[in-house]
Amino acid sequence: MNRFCADIRSCVKIQEFYFFSLWLVYCPIFLILLFSVIERSFSLHRNHTLKDMENIFQLVRNVIPPLTGKRHKGQDGRIGIVGGCREYTGAPYFAAITALKVGADLSHVFCTKDAATVIKSYSPELIVHPVLDSPNAVHEVDKWLPRLHSVVIGPGLGRDEALLENAKAIIEKSKLKGIPIIIDADGLWLISQQPSLIQGYQRAILTPNYMEFSRLYEAMLRDPVDSSDHHGCVLRLSQALGNLTVVQKGERDLISDGEKVLVCSHEGSSRRCGGQGDLLSGSLGVLAHWAFLAGAEKTNGQNPFLVAAFGACSLTRQCNNQAFQKFGRSMTASDMVSEVGTAFSKLFET
Ligand SMILES: NC(=O)C1=CN([C@@H]2O[C@H](COP(=O)(O)OP(=O)(O)OC[C@H]3O[C@@H](n4cnc5c(N)ncnc54)[C@H](OP(=O)(O)O)[C@@H]3O)[C@@H](O)[C@H]2O)[C@@H](O)CC1
Ligand SMILES: Nc1ncnc2c1ncn2[C@@H]1O[C@H](COP(=O)(O)OP(=O)(O)OP(=O)(O)O)[C@@H](O)[C@H]1O
Numbered sequence: 389m390n391r392f393c394a395d396i397r398s399c400v401k402i403q404e405f406y407f408f409s410l411w412l413v414y415c416p417i418f419l420i421l422l423f424s425v426i427e428r429s430f431s432l433h434r435n436h437t438l439k440d441m442e443n444i445f446q447l448v449r450n451v452i453p454p455l456t457g458k459r460h461k462g463q464d465g466r467i468g469i470v471g472g473c474r475e476y477t478g479a480p481y482f483a484a485i486t487a488l489k490v491g492a493d494l495s496h497v498f499c500t501k502d503a504a505t506v507i508k509s510y511s512p513e514l515i516v517h518p519v520l521d522s523p524n525a526v527h528e529v530d531k532w533l534p535r536l537h538s539v540v541i542g543p544g545l546g547r548d549e550a551l552l553e554n555a556k557a558i559i560e561k562s563k564l565k566g567i568p569i570i571i572d573a574d575g576l577w578l579i580s581q582q583p584s585l586i587q588g589y590q591r592a593i594l595t596p597n598y599m600e601f602s603r604l605y606e607a608m609l610r611d612p613v614d615s616s617d618h619h620g621c622v623l624r625l626s627q628a629l630g631n632l633t634v635v636q637k638g639e640r641d642l643i644s645d646g647e648k649v650l651v652c653s654h655e656g657s658s659r660r661c662g663g664q665g666d667l668l669s670g671s672l673g674v675l676a677h678w679a680f681l682a683g684a685e686k687t688n689g690q691n692p693f694l695v696a697a698f699g700a701c702s703l704t705r706q707c708n709n710q711a712f713q714k715f716g717r718s719m720t721a722s723d724m725v726s727e728v729g730t731a732f733s734k735l736f737e738t
C-alpha cells in the first residue's frame with residue numbers, strides 16, 4: 389500500500405514537472421507573440437497618425453505665399469485685431485505682433501483710448517487705433533474693414549457692455565463683407581451670450597480654451613461637456629453653430645468643422661503662462677487669410693480653415709517648445725514671440 393502511494397506521488401510529481409516544463413517553454417513564446425502583436429498595433433497606429441499629420445503639414449506649406457520680388461506691401465496680409473482695454477494690453481499686442489512675425493505685412497489694433505499708447509509703446513511695428521470706446525467706434529473700424537483680410541475679435545477686449553456692443557456691430561459688418569473672423573477670449577464670451585451672432589457664418593473660427601469651450605457648449609447644447617468624449621463634444625459644438633470651425637485648445641488641440649476632427653498634439657511644453665492663446669489667434673488671423681485665398685486646389689479639397697487652424701496650433705506649440713528649451717520655468721509669452729520665425733521655418737519651410 390505504501391509502495392502504491394509512493395508510486396502515485398511520484399507519478400503526480402512527474403506530471404507536475406511535465407506541465408511545469410511545458411509552461412516554461414510555451415509561456416515565453418506566448419508572451420513574445422503577445423508583445424509583438426501589441427507593438428505592431430501601436431506602431432501601425434503611430435505611423436498612421438504621423439502620416440496624417442505630415443499630410444496636413446504639407447497642405448499648410450501649400451498655402452503659404454512664396455516670398456518673391458513681385459508682391460507689394462499688404463498683399464501677404466492686413467490683419468485687424470479688435471481688443472485691448474485698460475486692464476488688458478498684452479493680449480492684443482501678442483496677437484498683433486505674432487500676425488506680423490508669421491508673415492502679414494500690416495497689423496492693426498483697434499482698442500480703447502487708454503490702451504492705445506501702451507500698446508504703441510510695446511512696438512513701433514503695430515498700427516494702433518484708439519477708437520473702441522469712442523461714440524463712433526463702429527464707423528471708425530468699418531472704414532478700415534474693406535482693407536483688412538481677416539479680423540481677430542476678442543484678445544484683451546474685456547467685458548464692458550459698451551465695448552461688447554461695439555464688437556458685436558464689428559462682427560456684423562465683417563460678416564457682410566465676407567471677411568474671415570477669428571473669435572477668441574472675450575469675443576467668445578459675447579458669442580456664448582448671443583450665439584446667433586456667428587451661427588452659420590462658415591468663415592468664422594472660434595478658439596476656446598477649456599473654460600470658454602464649456603461656456604459655449606452649455607449655451608448651445610444645453611448640457612455640460614462630456615469629459616469622456618472630447619471629440620464628440622467639439623464635433624457637436626461645431627455642428628450646433630452651423631459647421632463653423634472650432635479649435636478646442638488644451639493638452640491636445642481638437643479642431644473641427646462639424647464633419648472632421650483633426651488632432652494637433654505637436655510637442656509643446658508643460659509651461660502654461662498667459663498669452664499663448666493670443667499667439668495662436670494672431671497667427672490664425674494670417675493663416676486663415678492665406679488658406680482661404682489659396683483655394684481648394686492647394687488644400688486638396690480640405691476645408692481651408694481646418695488647414696489654417698492646424699498650422700496655427702502646431703506653430704504655437706512649436707514656439708512654446710523652443711522657448712521652454714531656452715528659458716524653462718521663466719519662459720513667458722514674449723519669449724514665444726521671439727521664436728515665431730525659427731519655429732515657422734522649422735515646421736513649414738524645410
Ligand atoms: N497679458 C495679457 O494682457 C493677457 C490678457 N488676457 C486676457 O484676459 C481676458 C480673460 O481671459 P481668460 O482666459 O483669463 O478668461 P476666462 O475664459 O474667464 O478664463 C479664466 C478662468 O478659466 C479657468 N480656466 C482656464 N483654463 C482652464 C483649464 N484648462 N482648466 C480649468 N480651468 C481653466 C481658470 O479658472 P481658475 O483656475 O482661476 O479657477 C481661469 O481663471 C481676455 O481678454 C484675455 O484675452 C489673456 O489673453 C492672458 C494674457
Ligand atoms: N495642457 C497643455 N499641454 C500642452 N499645450 C497646451 C496645454 N494647454 C494648452 N496648450 C497650448 O497652449 C496654447 C494656448 O492654449 P490655452 O488653453 O492656454 O489658451 P488661453 O487660455 O486662451 O491662453 P491666453 O492666456 O492667451 O488667454 C495652445 O496652442 C494649446 O495648444
Ligand SMILES: [Mg+2]
Binds near residue numbers: 572573597665666
Ligand atoms: Mg485666451
